[in-house]
Amino acid sequence: MRYYVSLLFIVASIYNSFSQNTPNPLLATNEKAQKKWVDSVYNSLDLRERIGQLYMVQVFSNQDDATKNKVIADIRDNKIGGIIYSKGGPVLQAKLNNELQSLSKIPMLIGMDAEWGLSMRLDSTFSFPWNMALGAIKDLKLIERTGRQLGEHCKRLGVHFNFAPVVDINTNPENPIIGNRSFGEDRDNVTNKALAFMNGMQSVGVLANAKHFPGHGDTSTDSHKTLPTIDFNAKRIDSVELYPYKKLIQKGLSSVMVAHLNIPALESRDGYPSSISENIVTGILKQKLRFKGLIFTDALGMKGASNFKSPGEIDLAAFLAGNDVMLMSEDVSIGIEKMLEAYNSGLISENRLALSVKKVLMAKYKVGLNNYIPIGTSQLIEDLNRTKDYILYEELMENAITVVKDTVSQLPFKTLENKQFAYVNLGDDDYLPFLNTLNKYAKVTHVQDENLDGLITQLKAYNTVIVGFHKSNESPWKPHKFTNKELVWLYEIARSNCVILNVFTKPYALLDLETITNMESIVVSYQNSPVAQEKSAQLLFGAIDAKGTLPVSVGNGIKVGTGKTFNKISRLAYTFPERVGMSSATLKQIDSIANYAISKQMTPGIQVLVARKGQVVYNKNYGYHTYNKEQPVTDGDVYDVASLTKIVASLPLIMELKDDGIISLDSKLKDLIPEFEKSNKANISLRKMLSHYARLKPWIPFYAATLDPVTKKPSSEWHSTTKSETYNYQVAENLFIKSTYNDTILKIIKDTDLLPRLTYKYSDFPYFITKKFIETHYEKGLDELVQDHFYKSMGLNNTTYNPIGKIDYEHIVPSEIDSYYRHQEIRGYVHDMGAAMQGGIGGHAGIFSNANDLAKIMQMYLQKGFYGGKRYIKPETVDEFNTCYYCTANNRRGIGFDKPQLGKAGPTCGCVSKKSFGHSGFTGTFAWADPEKEIVYIFLANRTFPNADTNVLSREDIRAKIQQVIYNSIQ
Structure with missing residues (x-):
């Protein structure tokens, strides 16, 4: 009973503030009406139904009937409180969601991993730039707009929780799972970006989730596959990894996701996952940081958690640690049985259960599930791919692209009459948007050859060589490194020519370079999307300003915060009509x-x-x-x-x-x-x-x-x-x-x-x-x-x-x-x-x-x-x-x-x-x-x-x- 004695000192009432300094983010504007609804619903539920509210199961909108029937069984028999949608399509998901909600006694909370947009999970939906690119942007209003517009997409699709923003401070370039998903390595930059993103999303009624608590940024292993170790002392973790959480909690963060990490400085039991550690979830998040919002586990099926305890046991351990919602349990039925046993034996008290269940119900009221309305499917895809979204993406990339080196101040190109431009593509992805846009400004010849000697010979006819390094834009986890052959070719090209290296992948690619001495200019464009390529070409020729700063350090003396800025030089740029006060619809x-x-x-x-x-x-x-x-x-x-x-x-x-x-x-x-x-x-x-x-x-x-x-x-x-x-x-x-x-x-x-x-x-x-x-x-x-x-x-x-x-x-x-x-x-x-x-x-x-x-x-x-x-x-x-x-x-x-x-x-x-x-x-x-x-x-x-x-x-x-x-x- 030691657990409950300590916990009851924290929880006096679900509705009263724990501290004058930390708001309860789950409180609705009309607190009295919210309390009445929450109490009424809670009292209408039996014990099993109350425990079911603590579960959020994974659903694919393109799943087969057998899988769908299993979800229906969880709704019908286990009375689950929520769904986290994954792969599929927006119209399929909307229809399925309407069907599943109609089967639920209490409307379910709907969550999604949509860190950079619904496209993280769904086809035919919009993708904003990854966080690493956003981390390069100085204008926080743009980040807030991103959160708001992404939130509007979620809301249109009936999604109440977006498991974003990622607030991990990526101090390890070899991190296999965070990387591009992080705003960078600087804690203040990460915090400011995350806060702006959170404010934007929550301003339209979609609840934010900071992850992965207490910090997944400095790992070299993937918690989906194993249990990563964070090997810092508590002081370092408090001053760096926990810093964003402190600031976001003070400003009304709705929820936190707890990661599956081994953190010896915070949990004395060897190899004991943070997600089921009472010291970390309750001691730090709830007591020290005074967080009053919903606490989600990371997916309980991930190897970082599931390797530790069997299905059901991990659910109970997570709840006892202080989590409110068991996310993607491997077996909801077994988990509920374990929870029932713990309740009946007195291991879980009524107060402890009520604390979490009522927090879930408070969130449901806050997002409007007390007056649930099915999702309309008419014009759904159009609503999720609006002109203003494309405009914002364009503005974000304009502000992100970073000039990290320009030793001879050749950027932007001015005296075109003295330039003979060549373009060489490296990497394994599309480069045509970049090359085509370059040719809108000057004659840029694409030079290719099967062997290096032939390429070097051809390049003698040109005095300016633009090298584009293009890697897959499909997901933030795709490979970003130069091959050994590409490095040799790049060094030789740079040794013989005036070179501008333009990197269309995460900036960590530059860590592969042993030297950049012979490269006159280096530009990081973060992604290989068509817009990133087009805007980067426009920047080289001075049609747009250079504004971005590096969110991470990339070796060769190039530190976080590096970024040469310059103003445009009155060349034509290329954009959407709405950005200059015109209507795309009319121009059609x-x-x-x-x-x-x-x-x-x-x-x-x-x-x-x-x-x-x-x-x-x-x-x-x-x-x-x-x-x-x-x-x-x-x-x-x-x-x-x-x-x-x-x-x-x-x-x-x-x-x-x-x-x-x-x-x-x-x-x-x-x-x-x-x-x-x-x-x-x-x-x-x-x-x-x-x-x-x-x-x-x-x-x-x-x-x-x-x-x-x-x-x-x-x-x-x-x-x-x-x-x-x-x-x-x-x-x-x-x-x-x-x-x-x-x-x-x-x-x-x-x-x-x-x-x-x-x-x-x-x-x-x-x-x-x-x-x-x-x-x-x-x-x-x-x-x-x-x-x-x-x-x-x-x-x-x-x-x-x-x-x-x-x-x-x-x-x-x-x-x-x-x-x-x-x-x-x-x-x-x-x-x-x-x-x-x-x-x-x-x-x-x-x-x-x-x-x-x-x-x-x-x-x-x-x-x-x-x-x-x-x-x-x-x-x-x-x-x-x-x-x-x-x-x-x-x-x-x-x-x-x-x-x-x-x-x-x-x-x-x-x-x-x-x-x-x-x-x-x-x-x-x-x-x-x-x-x-x-x-x-x-x-x-x-x-x-x-x-x-x-x-x-x-x-x-x-x-x-x-x-x-x-x-x-x-x-």
């Missing part, structure tokens, strides 16, 4: 518009990109390269952007010349090009010419004069099927034109009559003229200039003139089957005939690009000439060019830029601001930016394929309708 309407356009053969394929506030929130591809539907459109496909060339090639160079004082908007043509001095265009200003307000004719079919008058095909006078010094401008496959014809084109423009009156008239002529000036001034071709001055440093690796040989041919979308000049399919050669006659390099046409690259240029304009940490154009110059100077003359145009329509008809949806600007292209392309709403919208199509006769895409306002959807999505 773009799908139906784009698919309608393709179904009506307005264009074979489409790329659409939407960015807001510097973040791409929508980037989708539709249809195929051609109507034969053999090659689907992908992100990497490039389109002939036609007249978008004006604002993505000519205009930035003109703005640069303006900034340098070489020209002004009032510069006259005669000053730019001496040949125009005595022409009728001599006094036309750059301002008027680029505003399409200069009486210039819109277009001349220059190619027509080079056709044979009989055959209507390219004449041999001007064309050849082979290249030579004379015929050195290629206009299509196996077709070349005399380069001297360019002088003829410029002379025709110079000598052409002006239109009879001054009015707005769109013309390509200004860009033939400015091209001549730009190339003469720099003594370089327009294609080289725009690459050197803008594209290379901005990371526009999919933007170029004449893409054949520069971009994989399979990624070049054809623009037309030409039946009037070149008489062939036009693919990789510019569609515009005038640009083709200039060797594919026109000031008005000729650029090939994809949506992602065009978005960078438009974002640069939106940021007033600044991108990726570099100033390209002065802000005042961007404003000057983005001005409508002749609006009063019914001319909406800016300088080079198109502007919103002044009346009903025009290029936009009519929903954009007057400050917005952009351009459209003949092939079906469109690029638009709006400073007021901070929106960039890119639309690419090849509506000219197979022929350009009828522009149904424009007639049905497809581009404008999509733009309207974009603006409708703004919340």
